[in-house]
Amino acid sequence: MKLQNSFILREYLRPQAFPTTWCPGCGLGIVMSSIAQAVHFRGLDKNNVAMVSGIGCTGRMSGYADFNTLHTTHGRAPAFATGLKMARPDMSVIVVMGDGDSMSIGGNHLVHAMRRNIGLTAVVVNNAVYGLTGGQSSPTTPVGGRTSTAASGSFERPMNLETLARAAGAAFYARATVNQTAALTRLIERAMGVSGFALVEVVSNCHVLYGRMNELGDASQMMKSMEEQTRRVNPVLLRRAAAPLRLTSAGSPATPVSTATAQGVHQDPRVPRGVIFERHGSRDYSSRYYAMLEQKARARA
Amino acid sequence: MHGNEAAAEGAIAAGCRFYAGYPITPSTEIAEILSGRLPEVGGVFIQMEDEIASMAAIIGASLGGLKSATATSGPGFSLMQENLGFAVASEIPCVVINVQRVGPSTGLPTKAAQGDVMQARWGTHGDHPIIVLVPSSVQEAYVLTVRAFNLAEKFRTPVIVLMDAIVAQLKEKVELPDTPQVVNRPLPAESPEAYKPFAFTEGGVAPLAPFGREYRYHVTGLLHDEHGFPTEDAEVVSRWWRHMTSKIDAHLDEILQWEEALLDDAEIALVAYGGTARAAAHAVTLARAQGTRAGLFKPLTIWPFPEKAMRELAGRVERIIVPEMNLGQIRLEVERLAGGRAAVEGVNRADGLAITPEQILAAIMKVSRLAA
Amino acid sequence: MSYDRRFATTWQLLLDSICTLMGLDANREPPIVLSSLPDLPYQRSGREGAAPLSFIQGPPGRNIALAIGLRAAKPNTPLVLIMSADSITLGTNHLIHAARRNIGMTLLLLRAEVTAAAAVDSMDRAGWDMPAYQRELETASRPLEWASALGASFVARADLEDPDQLAHLLHRAIDTPGFSVIGVTAGAQLQMGVLSENAWPEYFDAYREWTKPLLRLAVAGSQARAAPARSPTHVVPRFEVRIAGLGGHGVKLAGTVLSEAAGFHEGLWATQRGDYGSATRGGPSVVDVVMSSDPITYPAADHPDALIVLSQGAANRFAKDLKPGARVIIDPAEVSSLPAGAIAVPITALAREHTGKPIAAGIVSLGCVAALTDAVSLESLSRSMAAHVPRAIAEKNRAACAAGYAATRAAITGGVHV
Known part of the structure; x- marks a missing residue:
């Protein structure tokens, strides 16, 4: 396995661009190698894979991966990627974003990419903090988490990406942690097979900033606590949760979100990892669009 | 104290009680400091979802009666242009601190530049008046931030403090006034019925009543009449333009600030601003030591540009050198004003490195040989 | 810009509801209304000068962010935002973050969530002639679901043809601390009334509570800040x-x-x-x-x-x-x-x-x-x-x-x- 990994990494990464700007122990390296392996195991031609990234520590990943890579502006990666996918629907387009990049400044593009169900594989690396600019609060900073813009701890309610993705209409949502590499690779691999917008949230560690400010220890200690704070989802409950929250259909009862999530979770405070939901019968916007074009061409003929 | 800290403390001293921003290098320290300082003085700090929202939020807070500011750098400044125009058109006082870095786009995030000079002037669409101040020291970062709030309140306009990463990250000793002079927003003297929130007074502005009192009115980004209601009447619109331009033009003596050093007998004048002015001042000393009569003209207000003073200067000296960390943005302005009376040359770089006194000295020596 | 007659009626209805609300309680602070919609009913009513309400016509979508600043400055003034498709296009990010942070304001979403492909719909209204296939391809925006998913305090839907219900829901929304959204629709086959409620403190209430200890610290520490300046004791060249x-x-x-x-x-x-x-x-x-x-x-x-x-x-x-x-x-x-x-x-x-x-x-x-x-x-x-x-x-x-x-x-x- 080890030997195979190093072979894969050499094949899909750009050693000439190394060393990376990432701190030793950062989860981003793990995410990058998982993406490389996922591409390999899916048997994709790397000439037909694109990686689009935004700004932030995560944004630098596109420089190190040997695909067609595009390092864009802050938060706008899903919008650039939408354009690319519409121009090249045959291409596998991977979008890598951090939590601030995807959910804060890029929230609008993320929501509309999910609504449109455009065929992108979005990998959101969530470390609860802005790393590159030095540790400011992000939309996923937990209540009480200390950051450089919330020295006495954050009081803001963090973004719930899972419920948002459900409400916005994403086709697939999975959560992984950087300490479970095999599962991470498998989930990205699976997400790449989805027709439509597939999102993999990867819980990662910024021990250098967030970890230090909150006394969470070094990289290995933070990864250990990921083990304690997460649990694999129960497939039975998963099926139940698969019915998305419907406020729009006539006659459906009013369902507060808190109850909806509580149904699956019960009293377990641990965050679920694995496939959180998958909408069946989803079809990528770009393939629907080109099907429409063909249909029109046939009608003309 | 470093420049970002001085700007943050200047904002507090000027009475800023609302800050909305988004992290971006190299301006982030301003947000970090204000996140701690504002709650101490009962003010509000909020980290918004992006710079578009930050700019909108400070306009809202200003309408609510709080002095408001945001700070950003190049890419964020680009995002703010839409709502910056709204603040100009609806005459809402607010302060935007832009710590310039090398662009375009993501550029060189941690490196200093002065490439947003023209964007600060013309970044939002349409003609518009604007005031832009440029500090060249930590002391000035403080003083000019206070001044930015004062000018914003007085002329009901957004004021941009255009720092560069040299001044923002520079740490130096400052001597701060105990209580700086602060302009506070006057309440309208007239009754709510008679109040014209956007009165067209030649060379003046109406007091801005904070929302939520008995003064109810309409604020819009559409061009509007004195009551704030949209209009397409060309006559009203042209009166609006007269109002908008005259409120700045009639007060140039107050708005414009510059400093001169050793210009009385100078043959060669340096025109430099921001971090570059420090190297220019040093270059003047070096040139004088070698017997070359050089002097320095340092604008602190860069927009509106000190046109009259520059025309005069061009009549006095033989040559003007404009060192700037861009490809010659202010040089264009100086050339225009010199009108051929003095030869104008630039010393330019936009590679992230600061212009050194030696580079400027070399330019001085080159033109001084030409003159001889 | 020409305008759909139906919206004029909507405006009148909404403002009537707001005014009714003000009439119910003389001590209630009048709301500030924010909208980018170009229709201004009080102009029609012929009143020069003072508007019946303070009104901000901010840039499309940005009114939500603008209202956040206003909320910080005016903690007790009700803020009512009347939005159309701008809430689900330019304003989406502001909407989801205001909902997440639970900032005290009430959004009235006109038509934004009614049509199946509201994003396309907004383009139509901006004067684009969108072909029919676009409507089939695009999936609807569901701003009420987004706000609900992020835990907005109050999410409801009102029928334009039932003004009493609208006034009632508006009343409740304004009285709910935190972020409230009401979808305002006409004749659609959708569930009406309160859709979801979620208890969470209003953002600036929480902010004030959270920063209280810092305020006291500042008073105690204010003397310590001043340090005497010293003049040079000796001459040092650069x-x-x-x-x-x-x-x-x-x-x-x-x-x-x-x-x-x-x-x-x-x-x-x-x-x-x-x-x-x-x-x-x-x-x-x-x-x-x-x-x-x-x-x-x-x-x-x-x-x-x-x-x-x-x-x-x-x-x-x-x-x-x-x-x-x-x-x-x-x-x-x-x-x-x-x-x-x-x-x-x-x-x-x-x-x-x-x-x-x-x-x-x-x-x-x-x-x-x-x-x-x-x-x-x-x-x-x-x-x-x-x-x-x-x-x-x-x-x-x-x-x-x-x-x-x-x-x-x-x-x-x-x-x-x-």
């Missing part, structure tokens, strides 16, 4: 120091301690500028400190009087740019090729010896600087250190600094040049 090493050498801290020693304790003018590497990543780290009894023009040590070199990379980069007569101090353990005339001081070894950590190398370097100039004394360095070094290790750092001083003096007087 003296430039550059300390260059790697991240983890404590270079930045050294610059801070040195510039503050000169500025605060020697009464000099001082500047500090640097390019710092991080301890975790290594990488070059350099600080420039300029000290003088006159104000400092150019704040960089391009041609230092004293250069302290803690790494081979720093030696390669900086050893050539010296002022004539400058002193160079190198750490022989880190620098293999020594520049001519350099003084060797085992800086990192002294740091380890006295503090156990290489990060004190910067502090040892300051002792070296003090030995080369009378701009700063060991005494003022030690006082400056007190403000930046934890008390527990202050004594060790003072000793490290003194060791750097002693080693440098010994090297100069002993003539140990390499």
Whole structure:
């Protein structure tokens, strides 16, 4: 396995661009190698894979991966990627974003990419903090988490990406942690097979900033606590949760979100990892669009 | 104290009680400091979802009666242009601190530049008046931030403090006034019925009543009449333009600030601003030591540009050198004003490195040989 | 811009509802209405001057962000936003974050969530002629579901043809602290009434609660802030120091301690500028400190009087740019090729010896600087250190600094040049 990994990494990464700007122990390296392996195991031609990234520590990943890579502006990666996918629907387009990049400044593009169900594989690396600019609060900073813009701890309610993705209409949502590499690779691999917008949230560690400010220890200690704070989802409950929250259909009862999530979770405070939901019968916007074009061409003929 | 800290403390001293921003290098320290300082003085700090929202939020807070500011750098400044125009058109006082870095786009995030000079002037669409101040020291970062709030309140306009990463990250000793002079927003003297929130007074502005009192009115980004209601009447619109331009033009003596050093007998004048002015001042000393009569003209207000003073200067000296960390943005302005009376040359770089006194000295020596 | 007649009615209805609300309770503060919609009913009513309500016609979508600032300034004034498709296009990000933060405002979404493909719909209204296939391809925006998913306080849907219900829901929305959204629709086959409620504190209420202790601290600490200014005790011509090493050498801290020693304790003018590497990543780290009894023009040590070199990379980069007569101090353990005339001081070894950590190398370097100039004394360095070094290790750092001083003096007087 080890030997195979190093072979894969050499094949899909750009050693000439190394060393990376990432701190030793950062989860981003793990995410990058998982993406490389996922591409390999899916048997994709790397000439037909694109990686689009935004700004932030995560944004630098596109420089190190040997695909067609595009390092864009802050938060706008899903919008650039939408354009690319519409121009090249045959291409596998991977979008890598951090939590601030995807959910804060890029929230609008993320929501509309999910609504449109455009065929992108979005990998959101969530470390609860802005790393590159030095540790400011992000939309996923937990209540009480200390950051450089919330020295006495954050009081803001963090973004719930899972419920948002459900409400916005994403086709697939999975959560992984950087300490479970095999599962991470498998989930990205699976997400790449989805027709439509597939999102993999990867819980990662910024021990250098967030970890230090909150006394969470070094990289290995933070990864250990990921083990304690997460649990694999129960497939039975998963099926139940698969019915998305419907406020729009006539006659459906009013369902507060808190109850909806509580149904699956019960009293377990641990965050679920694995496939959180998958909408069946989803079809990528770009393939629907080109099907429409063909249909029109046939009608003309 | 470093420049970002001085700007943050200047904002507090000027009475800023609302800050909305988004992290971006190299301006982030301003947000970090204000996140701690504002709650101490009962003010509000909020980290918004992006710079578009930050700019909108400070306009809202200003309408609510709080002095408001945001700070950003190049890419964020680009995002703010839409709502910056709204603040100009609806005459809402607010302060935007832009710590310039090398662009375009993501550029060189941690490196200093002065490439947003023209964007600060013309970044939002349409003609518009604007005031832009440029500090060249930590002391000035403080003083000019206070001044930015004062000018914003007085002329009901957004004021941009255009720092560069040299001044923002520079740490130096400052001597701060105990209580700086602060302009506070006057309440309208007239009754709510008679109040014209956007009165067209030649060379003046109406007091801005904070929302939520008995003064109810309409604020819009559409061009509007004195009551704030949209209009397409060309006559009203042209009166609006007269109002908008005259409120700045009639007060140039107050708005414009510059400093001169050793210009009385100078043959060669340096025109430099921001971090570059420090190297220019040093270059003047070096040139004088070698017997070359050089002097320095340092604008602190860069927009509106000190046109009259520059025309005069061009009549006095033989040559003007404009060192700037861009490809010659202010040089264009100086050339225009010199009108051929003095030869104008630039010393330019936009590679992230600061212009050194030696580079400027070399330019001085080159033109001084030409003159001889 | 021409306008759909139906919206004029909608406006009238909404404003009627708001006015009814105001009529119910004379003590209630009148709401501020924000909208980018171009229709202004009170103009039609012929009232010049005062509007019936304060009204902001902000840029499309941005009204939500604008209202956040307004909410910070006016905690008790109800804010009512009347939005159309701008809530689900330009305003989406503002909407989801205001919902997440639970900022106290009430959004009335007209038509935005009614049509199956509202994004397309908005383009239609902006004058684009959108072909029918677009409507089939695009999926509907569901702003009520988005807001609900992020835990908005109050989410409801009202039927335009039932004004009583609208007024009732509006009343409830305004009275709910936090973020409220009401979809306003006409005749669609959708569930009406309250859709979801979620208990969470309003953002600025929480902010005030959270920052209360900080406010008290500020009152207690306000006297401590003022420090007396000192005028220079001696004449010091411009003296430039550059300390260059790697991240983890404590270079930045050294610059801070040195510039503050000169500025605060020697009464000099001082500047500090640097390019710092991080301890975790290594990488070059350099600080420039300029000290003088006159104000400092150019704040960089391009041609230092004293250069302290803690790494081979720093030696390669900086050893050539010296002022004539400058002193160079190198750490022989880190620098293999020594520049001519350099003084060797085992800086990192002294740091380890006295503090156990290489990060004190910067502090040892300051002792070296003090030995080369009378701009700063060991005494003022030690006082400056007190403000930046934890008390527990202050004594060790003072000793490290003194060791750097002693080693440098010994090297100069002993003539140990390499």
